[in-house]
Amino acid sequence: MNWDDARYFLAIARAGQMLGAARRLGVSQATLSRRLATLEAALGDRLVERTPRGSPLTEAGQAFLATAERMESAALAGVAQLGHPGEAVAGTLRLGAPDGLGGAFLAPRLGRLRAAHPGLRVQLVPLPRNFSLSQREADVAVTVGRPERGRLRTRKLTDYSLGLYAAPGYLAARGHPDRAATLADHDLVGYVDDLVHTPGLRYAEEFWQGWRSCVEVSTAIGQLEAVRAGAGIGALHDFMARGQDGLVPVLPELRAVRSYWAVWHEDLRGSRRVRACLDFLDAAVSEDRAAFLRPVAGTGAG
Template sequence: MLDWDDLRIFLAVARSGSFVASGRALGLNHTTLARRLTALESSIGTRLFDRSPRGVQPTKAGLDLIEHAERIEDEVLAAGRRIEGQDGAVSGVVRLSTPEAFGTYFIAPRAHLLNAAHPQIELELAPESRTVNLSKREADIAISLHRPDQGRLQAARLVDYRIGLYASEDLLARVGPIETLAALRSQPFISYIEEMIDLPELRNLDRSLAKRCVFRSSSVAAQMEAVASGLGFGLLHCFAVGPHMRLVRVLPDAVEVVRSYWMVLHADLARVPRIRAVADFVAERVRAEAGSF
């Protein structure tokens, strides 16, 4: 008889290819995890992984088991979603996944307002530039840069936002005013590490503008600090730029990218009170401050 907890461990190792990484994700010591998998293999009389110094790879039997284990995982998660929150209490943990700029510069500074309204909710904010799988419960609510095209998901456009070109006051004092796109081409630029971006909407934003990149980061916050330091020009989220940063919008009529934020929830969780409360809070704050975007 296969045990779901053993299958959960098996899936984590199969997906990460590493005992250390999957142990960290599951909160287990990697030696304990390896021992559990060895016991699973012994109980079913089949080797599930080939082990090497580079990590682990599923065997043919392991690949076959992945298909069954993922179907079981889907059913377990679906059952949890269906019955979760039926007591109506507005309390508990809610994980909100967002693009980095939205989470860092909009949600985090306003989290105290959510706490004041719902003190029994524990908000877990995950601001990162990657796509999450709501069906696998990687998050309860996701703010996405596009409308999802599959899955039992509810999606609504939250707001359109602008990305503009910025430079520090100090940098502009050194190089002089930038009045044309041609003049911009010779200036130092700050951008993303493109191969580390999981969201296609963030790629190639500056290809037509920049000729010389002097700093790259996968972090929006790091890019903003580098621009503020006077290192170079950068494309930044307009709503995230505060007056204390002493940043100047450059060529606003010529350089502007408009994107949209979408709020996405799994249909089975949309009426869970604590999740509904967080979703409503985000929507209400965005509506109240729509002009800043």
């Protein structure tokens, strides 16, 4: 049995189907099936069911999964230790981030990372509701708040603030609230409650305890666009909303504060790609730190 065959098995286990695994690996389904058959022959057992609806693991496959993941961890740790100072950073880097930070802030700056490391292939992906660094769904993830469990390393990137915003046309028609309680008289825009996957995103009630959204959008960018189109008043990321045409601050004395953290798996602690990504994140955030944290109205300080 060789590690490369086990790597193909892991891709199937994580994708849940042959086609998705083949796409992730950049190979044909025929190649993937052949490598899986080689592994199964070496182990003397069937690891994956072949069905029209997917490729679930057999009982033997479930038992082998933990072994394959240990092999992967050992291989990644060994590769990371082979790096030498000054050696070019190359290969694929997958960076996971919340949609607001990823789409509005990181995406326009990815060219800098590629310019510094031309051999790097960069993938920016929105974080799903549940993601696993141990299963390599991302090499580095940016999370809201610091994860407390798992074999993870973390680095705080920045605090960021959120404030209330509305479209000029909406305020002209419905009036400006003069205190938090008067938000009861307004249409409010927020997250789809049962799709909020982390407590850090439950900030609307910090602006007003009675917050009840009448327009619910599951992404930060979608909420901003709904508010700009006049759907109501929303709690938006200040680094996305400040200075945007078509958005006016509402009750600027109110704000919520959260933190972004960079997170990566312990096995990748020596990876040159991960180090390059962390350096990029640190530099990008440091350069625009003032945009992330809005001073409280009337204080002149954050």
